[in-house]
Amino acid sequence: MLLAIDAGNTNIVFAxxxxxxxxxxxRARWRIATDPRRTADEYAVWLSQLLALEGYERGDVEGVIIATVVPRALHNLEVLATKYFRTTPLIAGRAPVEWGMTLDIDEPGSLGADRAVNTIAAHALHPGDLIVIDFGTAATFDVSDYTGAYKGGIIAPGINLSLDALVTAAAKLPRIAIEAPATTSVVGRNTVDQMHIGIYWGYVAMIEGLVARLKAQVGRPVKVIATGGLATMFETHTAVFDHIEPDLTIQGLAMLWQRAHID
Known part of the structure; x- marks a missing residue:
């Protein structure tokens, strides 16, 4: 069994x-808030209990692979793997699990591990020209061509960041839940409704507008793949997604782990 770890800015997912x-x-997935100060011992206690609840134990884990965009979190995750799972973890993007794809961008070293892993997995699952949208702390739009080469993309504020900025900067606005408005009307009759409309439909408009511009620039048929926890919330109110892959990053990490062991 493989333990795949995706350490993002907001949460760390263990699968x-x-x-x-x-x-x-x-078989199982768990999520914990990202905190670089959390020690390997703390992770181990938490994970051991969750493994037991699912009917597994630490000995069932034969390998560990980690992708992180939080460098300070990496050391304790590596210690977790070596001390408690008795294995040397693979780090996505480092030998022997380099990306194995062309990075046709100005600063290849700056590409986030999650975005690279998403591109690898998306291309394996859906060959052709792709736009991969990941709804995380930031919303990222990643473009790859039919050869699998990474061509670049877009970084936009995540919907939660947008809401936080709005509420923080405007003293009289309340904090609201991130959800689709009750109707498709874009004329709000009260403050909360107007906020829901602005956050939700404004975000849908951003997604559709950016995808349209990306497709026009690619100039060939493009499939749009969505991932991230909020992807399904937008699915019913836009036709822009061709496929939703909620576990794209974890699938990509498993593919990288397989590649390293096959090679």
Missing amino acids: LVAIDGEMRTI
């Missing part, structure tokens, strides 16, 4: 993945 040939099955 237990069973691999059988080309089949990658996620």
Whole structure:
């Protein structure tokens, strides 16, 4: 069993993945708030309890792979793997699990690990020209061509960041839940409704507008793949997504781990 770890700016996702040939099955997944100060011992206590609840134990984990965009969190995750799972973890983007794709951008070293992993997984699952949208702390739009080469993309504020900025800067505005408005009307009759409309439909308009511009620039048929926890919330109110892959990053990490062991 593989323990795949995706350390993002807001949360760290741990996923237990069973691999059988080309089949990658996620047996369990857990999420914890990202805190670089959290020690390997703390992770181990938490994970051991969750593994037991799912009927597993630490000995069932045969390998660990980590992708992180939070460098300060990496050391304790590596210690977790070596001390408690008795294995040397693979770090996505480092030998022997380099990306294995062309990075056709000005600063290849600045590409976030999650974005690279998403591109690898998306291309394996959906060949062709792609736009991969990941709804995380930031909303990222990543473009790859039919050869799998990474061509660049867009970074925009995540919807929660947008709401936080709005509420923080405007003293009289209340904090609201991130959800679709009750109707499709874009004329709000009260403050809360107007905020829901501005946040939700404004975000949908941003997604559709940026995708339209990206497609026009690519100039060929493009499939749009969405991932991240909020992807399904937008799915029913826009036709811009061709596929939703909620576990794209974890799938990509499992693919990288397989590649390292096959090679």
